Structure formats: structure tokens, C-alpha cells
Amino acid sequence: MLVDGTPYRTVDWKDGQLVLIDQPVLPHTFSRVSMDDHLQVARAIRTMVVRGAGAIGAAGAYGLALAARQAPNGDFDAYLAQAHRTLADTRPTAQNLFYGLGRVLAAAQAAGGGERPDDARDAALTEAQAVADEDAAACEAIGHHGAALLEDGVGVATHCNAGWLAFVDWGSALAPVYRARRDGKSVHVVVDETRPRSQGARLTAWELAGEGVPHAVIADNAFGHMARQGAFQVVIVGSDRVARNGDVANKIGTFGRAVIARHLGLAFYVALPSSTIDPDCPTGADIPIEERDGDEVRWTWGATDDGGFGRVRTVYDGCPVRNPAFDVTPAGLVDGLVTEHGVFPASSDGVAAILAAAGRL
Numbered sequence: 001m002l003v004d005g006t007p008y009r010t011v012d013w014k015d016g017q018l019v020l021i022d023q024p025v026l027p028h029t030f031s032r033v034s035m036d037d038h039l040q041v042a043r044a045i046r047t048m049v050v051r052g053a054g055a056i057g058a059a060g061a062y063g064l065a066l067a068a069r070q071a072p073n074g075d076f077d078a079y080l081a082q083a084h085r086t087l088a089d090t091r092p093t094a095q096n097l098f099y100g101l102g103r104v105l106a107a108a109q110a111a112g113g114g115e116r117p118d119d120a121r122d123a124a125l126t127e128a129q130a131v132a133d134e135d136a137a138a139c140e141a142i143g144h145h146g147a148a149l150l151e152d153g154v155g156v157a158t159h160c161n162a163g164w165l166a167f168v169d170w171g172s173a174l175a176p177v178y179r180a181r182r183d184g185k186s187v188h189v190v191v192d193e194t195r196p197r198s199q200g201a202r203l204t205a206w207e208l209a210g211e212g213v214p215h216a217v218i219a220d221n222a223f224g225h226m227a228r229q230g231a232f233q234v235v236i237v238g239s240d241r242v243a244r245n246g247d248v249a250n251k252i253g254t255f256g257r258a259v260i261a262r263h264l265g266l267a268f269y270v271a272l273p274s275s276t277i278d279p280d281c282p283t284g285a286d287i288p289i290e291e292r293d294g295d296e297v298r299w300t301w302g303a304t305d306d307g308g309f310g311r312v313r314t315v316y317d318g319c320p321v322r323n324p325a326f327d328v329t330p331a332g333l334v335d336g337l338v339t340e341h342g343v344f345p346a347s348s349d350g351v352a353a354i355l356a357a358a359g360r361l
């Protein structure tokens with residue numbers, strides 16, 4: 001997508017290095033960081049320099065390709081296996097990370113692994129590139145299918161950031177909005193702030209401004225009231241992992257939005273590339289939910305009046321907190337899964353049909 005007229009990908013490969021948009025400093029500063037070591041990539045995923053399901057899937061894939069380049073000829077397989085574990089241990093919930101890592105590891109092994117390390121290195125990088133390109137293409141296709149659900153003049157609510165910063169390009173939940181807008185429809189977006197890390201306020205609003213989409217950020221608590229007031233008619237969120245029965249894990253707070261939408265009869269869609277589906281996960285109860293550092297709840301941060309960037313504590317010193325990063329929305333509350341292959345019911349049959357369309361059944 002465009003930043004000041006220049007096209008960027010959230011996760012890119014340039015001159016033998018992985019290049020990431022530095023997300024914690026957005027929207028105050030736009031900058032990119034380059035890395036050539038898989039341990040740097042692991043740190044970037046853990047600290048959320050790169051975040052969002054598709055983006056960490058592509059970054060992890062490139063990270064493992066970098067590890068293949070770093071691996072000594074005599075110890076290639078063990079080094080790659082250890083790097084795979086290190087990258088997989090960074091964040092537990094988003095399935096795309098394990099999907100990307102799995103594809104790169106399998107490609108390196110199929111090319112000969114430690115028996116033919118140079119071939120394995122080439123194959124790993126080619127596969128990482130394919131994971132990234134497919135992520136961008138899938139999200140663009142989600143835009144086409146999802147835009148058909150949006151009437152001219154519609155109000156859309158979204159939670160967290162499932163835009164292009166959460167993927168390689170386009171995004172999942174926001175791709176239909178961008179497509180509809182580029183097709184000439186009028187769409188306005190209500191953006192949940194999404195505490196504690198405020199991905200809605202910091203990232204989604206910045207993205208929407210860049211695409212010229214009218215929007216307003218609301219405090220998280222305002223969602224139900226705004227829904228009742230008719231501020232939006234459709235809710236579209238992303239997902240970090242979808243179970244085989246259609247249950248959906250997404251940013252903490254999503255479940256409550258789905259309950260409110262159902263209560264008020266508003267459409268509630270979940271947009272995702274098929275790489276977010278975990279065929280080994282029978283139900284949402286089997287999805288691991290990340291619990292992050294409590295300081296994300298204790299402190300908030302942003303631009304300061306003097307033009308700097310800083311944080312402030314909002315609770316008393318040492319206050320106990322809890323910080324679950326995701327929740328599970330039962331399939332029964334989801335009106336449709338918007339994927340690169342079309343819109344499917346959130347059910348066992350719907351998920352099986354998506355996997356079949358993706359050639360993964």
C-alpha cells in the first residue's frame with residue numbers, strides 16, 4: 001500500500017536482508033528496520049516490531065531462510081531445527097507463523113537439507129518469498145470477495161489492526177474496505193482503540209487516513225453504544241487462528257463485539273487468508289491464547305506535547321494486572337468467513353471447503 005505516494009510492503013526482502021516497517025513507533029514515525037540474522041527476526045516478532053498474523057508468518061518464513069544462510073555446512077540440519085524452535089517460540093497464537101515456518105523448513109528438507117546445503121538455502125529463500133507473495137495475493141482477493149458485502153454508504157466497525165500492517169500487503173478485515181473505496185463506494189469505518197497496545201488507534205486509523213477512508217477512533221467501551229446508535233451496520237475483524245469447527249481466535253475484545261452484533265442483528269464477518277486455518281485444532285478451546293507482559297496494561301505510551309515519544313503509568317505502582325492478548329469467538333456468532341476463495345459459513349463444512357479450495361485437504 002502507499003505511504004505518501006510510495007508503495008511499501010510490511011514485510012519485504014531487499015539486498016539479501018529482511019526489511020520490516022517498525023510498528024511500535026507508528027503513527028508518530030514511519031521508519032523501516034533491516035535484519036540479516038534470524039535471532040534479530042525472532043526478537044522483532046516477540047517485541048512486535050512486526051505483528052499481525054500474516055506479517056509474522058512472512059517474517060518468520062524469511063527468518064528461517066536467514067537461518068539457513070547462517071547454518072554451517074557441517075551442522076546444517078540441527079542449526080535449522082534450533083532456529084525453527086526459536087522462531088516458533090516467539091508468539092503462540094497466530095497460526096500463520098507456524099504455517100510459514102513449516103513451509104520453509106519442509107522446502108529446505110525437500111531440497112536435500114544438510115546433504116545439499118546450498119540447494120536447501122536457495123529453496124528456503126524461494127519458499128519464504130512464495131509465502132510472502134501468496135499472503136499479499138490472498139489479502140487482495142479477500143478485498144474483492146469482501147467488498148461485495150459492502151453497500152455504498154455503509155458503516156463498518158473493526159477491532160485491532162487487521163489491515164496491511166498486519167499482513168504483507170492489503171490486510172484481511174480492511175482489504176474489503178480498501179477495495180470498496182477504490183471501486184468508488186462510500187465507506188466509513190469505526191475503529192476500536194484496542195487497549196492495551198492500541199493497534200486500532202495507532203495503526204488502523206493511520207492506515208485508513210493513508211487510503212483516504214473516512215474513520216473515527218472510539219474508546220473500546222463505546223462499541224455497544226455506537227452500534228445501537230447506527231454508527232455502523234457491518235463488523236469485520238481479522239483472525240489469528242481458525243479452528244476446524246469455525247471457532248475464531250482474534251484480538252482480545254472480539255468475542256464481546258460478536259455478542260453485541262448478534263444481539264443487535266448486525267452482520268459480523270471474519271476475514272482471513274486460508275493460511276490462518278489450523279487443521280490440527282478441532283475447536284477454539286484448543287487454540288493457545290497468549291498472555292503478554294502486564295506492563296502493557298500498566299503503562300500507555302505515545303507522542304508527548306514537547307514532540308517526543310514517551311510512556312505514562314495509569315495504575316498505582318505494582319498494581320496486579322492480567323493481559324490476555326486474544327479471545328475466541330464461537331463459530332455460531334460469525335456470519336461468514338471471508339477468504340481468498342470466497343465467503344464461507346463459519347462451520348466444520350465451511351472450513352473444510354476453504355481447505356479444499358486451498359488444496360490442503
Ligand code: MRU
Nearest residue numbers: 051052053161162166238239251
Ligand atoms: O497482537 P497482534 O497485534 O499481533 O494481533 C493481531 C491482530 O492485529 C489481530 O488480532 C487481527 O485482528 C488479526 S491478525 C491479522
